Amino acid sequence: MSSTRPLDPSRRGELMRGLFHKVRFDTFEAYDDPRCNVTAFTLESFTRTLPLLPADVREGEAYERLMDEAMRLAAQHQEDFERRTGLSEVHIVPLVSLYGFRLPELDDEFQPWLVEVDALPRPERAVYRLIASLGWSNARTAEVLGLSEGWTSKLMGRARAALTTAGVSVEELQTGFFDVEIERRKEKG
Numbered sequence: 001m002s003s004t005r006p007l008d009p010s011r012r013g014e015l016m017r018g019l020f021h022k023v024r025f026d027t028f029e030a031y032d033d034p035r036c037n038v039t040a041f042t043l044e045s046f047t048r049t050l051p052l053l054p055a056d057v058r059e060g061e062a063y064e065r066l067m068d069e070a071m072r073l074a075a076q077h078q079e080d081f082e083r084r085t086g087l088s089e090v091h092i093v094p095l096v097s098l099y100g101f102r103l104p105e106l107d108d109e110f111q112p113w114l115v116e117v118d119a120l121p122r123p124e125r126a127v128y129r130l131i132a133s134l135g136w137s138n139a140r141t142a143e144v145l146g147l148s149e150g151w152t153s154k155l156m157g158r159a160r161a162a163l164t165t166a167g168v169s170v171e172e173l174q175t176g177f178f179d180v181e182i183e184r185r186k187e188k189g
Contacts, residue, residue, distance in 0.1 A: 005055040012050050015062050020046065021100055022063065027070045028098060029185050032134060034090045034126070035081040035144065036074055045070035086146040090126050094118040095133070110177045116166045117173075120159055127152055128159035132174055135182045 007015070024042040031038065049069045053062055081089075095114040120128060130141040142152040160170050 007050060007053050007055055007057070011055065015050065015053075015057075015059070016046060018059060019063050019066060021097075023066045023070055024093070025098060026067060027074060028093065029188065030071060031074055031078070032185065033081070034092055034130065034134070035084050036078070037081070037091045038070075038074070039091065039093060041070050041073040041077075042066075044073055085144055087123060087126055090130075090145065092122075092126055092129055095129075110173065113163075113168045113173050113177075116163055116168050119166075120162055124155050124159035124162065127155040128163075131156055133178045133181065135178075 020042060023045065024038050027036075027038045027042055045066050049062075049066050053065065095118050096111075099114065117125065117128065126145060127141055130136045130144070131138065136144075138149050138152050138156070141147075142149040145152065147155075163170050163173075
């Protein structure tokens with residue numbers, strides 16, 4: 001039976017540090033749409049859920065309750081965020097932050113390349129992330145960003161050129177990291 005005592009502040013902090021990135025990452029993977037503000041839904045999930053958890057809550061149970069709330073919030077707002085278009089409506093979580101809790105599992109060569117992707121100018125970064133890391137088509141990317149397909153192609157070319165200039169092996173990053181992540185999400189979903 002769970003305790004009726006609330007979490008003490010140090011345990012709250014421990015759960016925030018231990019679970020925030022995982023809940024945000026799993027929410028991102030569940031919706032696979034950058035118009036879904038996974039950071040906002042994750043923060044709101046923690047704000048609403050942590051005060052309700054008992055003092056003796058296990059990390060696994062806390063994760064499940066936090067994910068339930070994050071999924072409920074995202075589902076509640078899905079119709080709204082799916083109608084939005086334009087670069088300002090896209091929430092691009094930095095790759096290093098998004099994959100941060102998994103970085104020890106990743107091949108060391110990808111880490112500095114992810115930093116370079118995060119350093120791209122916002123329009124190029126948005127196009128590159130939607131096409132390369134989410135596997136979206138040029139047409140869908142253009143529609144969501146409110147751009148022409150031609151301009152989206154131009155931005156993708158600029159992103160690839162900037163990454164190559166920065167020493168990133170764009171093809172290796174695509175096949176060794178992004179394609180692997182896309183397949184993992186498909187298998188998981």
